[in-house]
Amino acid sequence: MSPFLAREMLTLSFQHLWLVVIAITVAAAVAIPGGVLLTRRPGLRRSLLGFASVIETVPSLALFGFLLPLPLLGGIGPHTAITALCLYALLPIVRNTVVGITGVDPAVREAAVAMGMTPQQVLWQVELPLALPAVLAGLRIATVTTIGTATIAAAIGAGGLGVFIFEGIASVNTAMILAGAIPAAAMALVADEGLEWIERKFSRV
Amino acid sequence: MTPPPAVLDIRNLSCRIAEREVLHDIKLTIEAGETVVLLGRSGCGKTTLLKCVNGLIPASRGEIVFQGRPVAEWDPFRMRRAIGYVIQDFGLFPHWTVAANAGLVPKLDGWAADALEKRVNLVLDAVGLPPHEFGARYPRGLSGGQKQRVGIARALAADPPLLLFDEPFGALDPITRFELQRHFLELRAHFHKAALFVTHDVREALMLASRIVLIKNGTVDLVATPGEFLSGATEESRAFLASLDGGRKNE
Numbered sequence: 001m002s003p004f005l006a007r008e009m010l011t012l013s014f015q016h017l018w019l020v021v022i023a024i025t026v027a028a029a030v031a032i033p034g035g036v037l038l039t040r041r042p043g044l045r046r047s048l049l050g051f052a053s054v055i056e057t058v059p060s061l062a063l064f065g066f067l068l069p070l071p072l073l074g075g076i077g078p079h080t081a082i083t084a085l086c087l088y089a090l091l092p093i094v095r096n097t098v099v100g101i102t103g104v105d106p107a108v109r110e111a112a113v114a115m116g117m118t119p120q121q122v123l124w125q126v127e128l129p130l131a132l133p134a135v136l137a138g139l140r141i142a143t144v145t146t147i148g149t150a151t152i153a154a155a156i157g158a159g160g161l162g163v164f165i166f167e168g169i170a171s172v173n174t175a176m177i178l179a180g181a182i183p184a185a186a187m188a189l190v191a192d193e194g195l196e197w198i199e200r201k202f203s204r205v
Numbered sequence: 206m207t208p209p210p211a212v213l214d215i216r217n218l219s220c221r222i223a224e225r226e227v228l229h230d231i232k233l234t235i236e237a238g239e240t241v242v243l244l245g246r247s248g249c250g251k252t253t254l255l256k257c258v259n260g261l262i263p264a265s266r267g268e269i270v271f272q273g274r275p276v277a278e279w280d281p282f283r284m285r286r287a288i289g290y291v292i293q294d295f296g297l298f299p300h301w302t303v304a305a306n307a308g309l310v311p312k313l314d315g316w317a318a319d320a321l322e323k324r325v326n327l328v329l330d331a332v333g334l335p336p337h338e339f340g341a342r343y344p345r346g347l348s349g350g351q352k353q354r355v356g357i358a359r360a361l362a363a364d365p366p367l368l369l370f371d372e373p374f375g376a377l378d379p380i381t382r383f384e385l386q387r388h389f390l391e392l393r394a395h396f397h398k399a400a401l402f403v404t405h406d407v408r409e410a411l412m413l414a415s416r417i418v419l420i421k422n423g424t425v426d427l428v429a430t431p432g433e434f435l436s437g438a439t440e441e442s443r444a445f446l447a448s449l450d451g452g453r454k455n456e
């Protein structure tokens with residue numbers, strides 16, 4: 001491998017990682033509080049989770065395409081890609097937050113309330129700690145998927161490892177495709193293992 | 206000398222859930238050191254009555270006065286912290302140690318760390334769980350009987366004047382249940398609290414009660430000491446007494 005290609009690979013890997021980190025951070029910041037809110041509103045829960053499931057079924061290339069003409073969110077460049085990646089990452093995080101909190105033993109919640117905890121105390125000291133393993137699992141699933149989906153971001157000029165893959169396809173150059181695919185796969189594996197390790201550390205119960 | 210006000214005074218309480226009157230015109234007072242057992246079939250409204258006392262369900266008529274003050278006028282969170290509560294399914298926090306579980310209410314009340322630790326050690330000892338052995342363990346490693354001992358320690362920890370028990374021994378095997386019932390009597394003699402104890406087990410009622418309040422379809426059917434209860438003054442009390450024989454008459 002030429003030094004030029006190696007340097008290019010490193011740059012694109014960092015770009016790729018950057019897209020993923022931003023997208024997951026923003027998604028988590030929306031999805032975790034959103035998931036908590038949905039556990040308080042069963043009606044809203046059904047409609048919003050349904051809506052998020054629909055987004056999930058839109059093919060990613062198409063979603064990038066739909067976002068392109070939109071003001072602010074759309075256009076050529078990384079922010080469109082980040083918006084799309086965020087939308088995809090929302091569902092697993094919201095769903096796992098909801099599942100984690102609604103899965104808390106009703107007797108535990110009943111006792112917490114009966115012993116005089118305020119709703120805030122029940123949330124922060126009981127529900128969230130007990131839901132944490134599920135929330136972390138949601139983050140892991142979202143991260144691993146986003147690392148894969150982010151390769152398509154190159155199609156709208158957002159950079160990342162997809163650049164190699166698209167160039168490789170265009171020039172029928174298998175080595176070039178692998179130069180994009182292998183680091184992306186490695187990144188996904190490392191993220192999966194690392195986040196699973198954290199998850200295990202927090203699920204002693 | 207005028208007697209001190211009752212710890213709990215339930216005055217003509219009625220309570221509706223989902224348009225149905227679940228409790229009707231309940232009258233009941235409890236003094237310190239007394240255990241009032243609410244006895245009744247499943248679904249007769251026992252849990253609902255405890256939840257009304259704890260401010261979890263509002264009264265639709267009448268009122269409940271706790272320590273001289275109507276429940277509706279209390280800050281609900283402060284009031285609940287002044288009432289111990291023990292439930293059948295334990296409800297221990299699985300992510301907290303035994304000591305942390307037992308110390309929940311004093312911690313919410315903002316006790317200093319050393320006073321909290323002393324109090325937790327005292328109540329764990331009182332329920333028969335030596336703190337050096339059990340304090341650092343988690344609920345998942347405990348037997349049902351041990352879990353409920355922690356539940357009772359938690360209810361006692363902030364030294365509340367009133368304790369509510371909702372079928373606390375219903376999930377335990379008969380031998381463990383009997384151990385905890387005997388232990389309950391020791392604790393009552395030691396701590397001298399007012400207790401409102403729910404059960405559908407007439408044997409348990411006879412063993413633990415200062416007074417039995419028999420509930421039928423959300424109304425008080427009979428108030429009696431265990432001795433008086435045995436004479437079977439109402440049809441419902443005779444139905445419960447018949448279950449004591451366990452069909453032995455037919456042998």
Ligand SMILES: Nc1ncnc2c1ncn2[C@@H]1O[C@H](COP(=O)(O)OP(=O)(O)O)[C@@H](O)[C@H]1O
Pocket residue numbers: 222223227245246247248249250251252253254
């Ligand atoms: N959340 C609720 N919604 C509708 N009905 C309820 C609810 N809670 C209790 N009830 C009804 O109120 C009655 C009394 O229930 P409960 O107090 O739990 O009885 P017990 O504790 O004596 O078994 C029952 O008939 C039950 O079906």
Ligand SMILES: [Mg+2]
Pocket residue numbers: 248251252253371
């Ligand atoms: Mg009940």
